[in-house]
Amino acid sequence: MRAGRLLSLLLLLQTRGRMTAAELSAELEVSIRTVYRDMDALSSAGVPIYADRGPAGGYQLLDGYRTRLNGLTEAEASSLFLTGLPGPAAELGLAEVAAAAELKLLAALPPGPRSQAARMRERFLLDVPGWHRGAEDVPFLAEVASAVWEQRPLRLAYRRWGPADVSRDVLPYGLVLKGGSWYLAAECEGSMRTYRVARILSVTELPGRFERGEFDLPAFWERFSAEFAARLYTGTARIRLAPGGEGLLAYTIGEERAAPALACARPDPDRPGWTVLEIPVEGLNGARWTLLRMGALIEVLGPPDLRAMMAEAALGMAEMYR
Structure with missing residues (x-):
């Protein structure tokens, strides 16, 4: 050791x-x-x-000293080839560089780790985007990535969710690939923000360079993800859940939200086998379309406005299929 x-x-x-x-x-x-x-x-x-x-x-x-040892075990060498994501590398303009690096790494490995790494590459593939989602068009990803690397400020034309496009001068600190979508972590007007790269309409490189400091991208993204989820799921809904519906509930609203709710579920005295629980929702309209996916496996008990919206949607579907 x-x-x-x-x-x-x-x-x-x-x-x-x-x-x-x-x-x-x-x-x-x-x-x-x-x-x-x-x-x-x-x-x-x-x-x-x-x-x-x-x-x-x-x-x-001492300046200039380099060790030629890499100390890679077979398992460590193999794990490196699980990081080879050809799609994201191509989007960043690094497809040829990544392929060349992989070949050099294979050539530098001893026979044992080299064989193990080759088998890993042949038998395991990481496919980042979720099902039923096409690849996003990110025409400015290479320019953004270059600015992140060179620490150069940018002016972005950005399509936000609101009614009008905006222009933002930003200091690009890092890029994150989340669920097949690229996000830019950047400083704007003194605060850290995130921008979906697919919504960038144009990029202009501004003169000069900026100091990145001790910015920790993984820590920032972890905080942002937690805060985003907290802002997104601000309400609760009270539901009845049919027997065996736990798996579909976890799939529909996410395991991280379903698990705490199911742990606090209690038997429904009016329907044997059913349970009553409260789940986090992101607003009435979003909750309606999300919970409709569960069909007759749930009944919304409250809030009253959400129950009325569910009833209206169910009546409309019944009339359509009559």
Whole structure:
């Protein structure tokens, strides 16, 4: 285990540059004392590591030093080929680069990991978009990605949900692929916002560069996703659920919302086998069309306006099919 940890430490310094003992300790999940011992071991083995003292200090490799070891196990090498998403790579303008990198990685691997990685590529495929959804047209994705990489501000013409298109000057921090759709995380007027790339109508690169700072894209996206869900599902509906309807409910409103609601469900005294529960909804109109997908497996008990809308829709369908 120590050999693997020493290699991880070396690769961290090689890829990230200067790091403090505390940062290395947190990254490797070991004590700071262990980091000190590992540094001594690497130095004794001839690795050119030097340490700077003081608040801005830390450990760093001698400029230009690179290890040719990658330390990849068969499982680690195989997992890299699950990240090969040809569609998104092509949309970013990186299809040829990604293919070349894959070939070079295969060539650099020893026979064992190379064989395992080749089998992984032959037998597993990641297809990001959901069913019944065509690929979105994202004509400006390459320009946006370039600006993200080069840290250059942009002026976007953007089609929002409202009645009029808008123009926004933004600092592009990162791109996220979610459910087959690309989203831009960008700073606009001093706050972080997200823009669906398919809704960008034009892109103009503005002069200069901006400082990205310590922006953490995964952490931002996790917060945004949680806040978006909280804003979206602001109401509740009280329903009766038929026996065996739990799976369809989870499919219809999402497992993350159905599970807590089902955990609090109670038997319906008026209908044996049925349960009564409250579920989160995103508004009356949205709830109507969502819950109609469950047909006769649910009955909406409240709020009264939603029940009336469901009844009206059901009567209209009955009249149509009479």
